[in-house]
Amino acid sequence: MQSSKKNILVIHGPNINMVGVREKGIYGTESYDSINTRIQEQAQKLGLHVDIFQSNCEGAMIDKIHGAMGVYEGILINAGAYTHYSIAIRDAIKSVQIPTIEIHLSNVHAREEFRSKSVIAAVCVGQICGFGGDTYLLGLYALKNARHKENR
Numbered sequence: 001m002q003s004s005k006k007n008i009l010v011i012h013g014p015n016i017n018m019v020g021v022r023e024k025g026i027y028g029t030e031s032y033d034s035i036n037t038r039i040q041e042q043a044q045k046l047g048l049h050v051d052i053f054q055s056n057c058e059g060a061m062i063d064k065i066h067g068a069m070g071v072y073e074g075i076l077i078n079a080g081a082y083t084h085y086s087i088a089i090r091d092a093i094k095s096v097q098i099p100t101i102e103i104h105l106s107n108v109h110a111r112e113e114f115r116s117k118s119v120i121a122a123v124c125v126g127q128i129c130g131f132g133g134d135t136y137l138l139g140l141y142a143l144k145n146a147r148h149k150e151n152r
């Protein structure tokens, strides 16, 4: 039972499981497993309970977001490339009304122009990007006190 701890869901989208192997110049050399270990360590320090989910499939991510209703009080999502075009993930986030923070390892605003557009940002409490694995830790910190607010 995690009764008194705030329940947080971390969702890693497509290709995030390849971090540490893929495009190291952009995403760094820290492995996916190491990032997850640090997420859990930080969660413990902040008194949060965190479950971590990864999928390369849009539908599976949407199902997980729907299933978060009534279970989780915050979501950290790195939707990978879906960030830039998945209206379906945007609608799922908006549907559940759980404070959600958009995360990116890289600074998406400093890369190709298409990456600076996020279709999910407007339904998230905020966006944090550019700090590698630390981005998730900053996100946990931000979620600790985040409340749902409707931007749109």
Ligand code: DQA
Pocket (backbone or CB within 6 Å): 014, 015, 016, 078, 079, 080, 081, 082, 083, 103, 104, 105, 106, 107, 108, 115
């Ligand atoms: C990413 C940025 C996206 O543009 C890209 O498609 C990814 C990773 C990031 O964490 O920096 O897969 O979400």
